[in-house]
Amino acid sequence: MLIEDYFQQIQLLIESSSIIQLFDFERDKRGMYEGFIRGKLYFKDNALLHFREFVYVEIFIDRKMYSYQYMNSANNLIFRYDNTEHHRKLNLATFPHHKHDGSEDNVVISDAPLLTDVLKEVEKTSNLS
Numbered sequence: 001m002l003i004e005d006y007f008q009q010i011q012l013l014i015e016s017s018s019i020i021q022l023f024d025f026e027r028d029k030r031g032m033y034e035g036f037i038r039g040k041l042y043f044k045d046n047a048l049l050h051f052r053e054f055v056y057v058e059i060f061i062d063r064k065m066y067s068y069q070y071m072n073s074a075n076n077l078i079f080r081y082d083n084t085e086h087h088r089k090l091n092l093a094t095f096p097h098h099k100h101d102g103s104e105d106n107v108v109i110s111d112a113p114l115l116t117d118v119l120k121e122v123e124k125t126s127n128l129s
Contacts, residue, residue: 002033002057003032003034003035004029006061007027007037010025010115011025017119019043019044019119019122021043023039025037025051026038033058034055034056034057036052036054036055037052037053037055038050038052039051045126047070047071049068049069049071049118049119051118052065053065054066065083066081066082067082067083068080068081069082070118070121077102077103079101080100081100082100083096083097083098092108092109094109
């Protein structure tokens with residue numbers, strides 16, 4: 001797979017989602033297999049998902065860095081998934097993968113979700129369907 005193929009998959013996922021009202025994203029190709037993608041997804045209830053991924057895709061999809069931050073219409077955090085290594089002291093079983101659930105301070109274990117998983121959780125959490 002080439003990075004352009006991955007970028008295309010992400011674009012198709014976003015464009016085909018029935019819960020996204022508007023979106024804006026940018027892609028930064030850093031080689032045939034490596035790139036950075038970031039964007040904002042605006043939902044029908046005026047909530048917002050900021051996302052970013054640094055991805056290497058030569059043999060399999062390896063997201064070296066990711067963050068998916070879901071905010072309500074009042075700009076309050078609903079959840080954020082990321083793999084930033086800033087919670088080493090918590091000894092999370094899934095370190096560095098974790099989720100901020102409802103607040104910055106409520107950090108819980110989490111596998112590394114894909115954007116499609118995050119969109120499913122947004123839909124379930126917000127009743128946008």
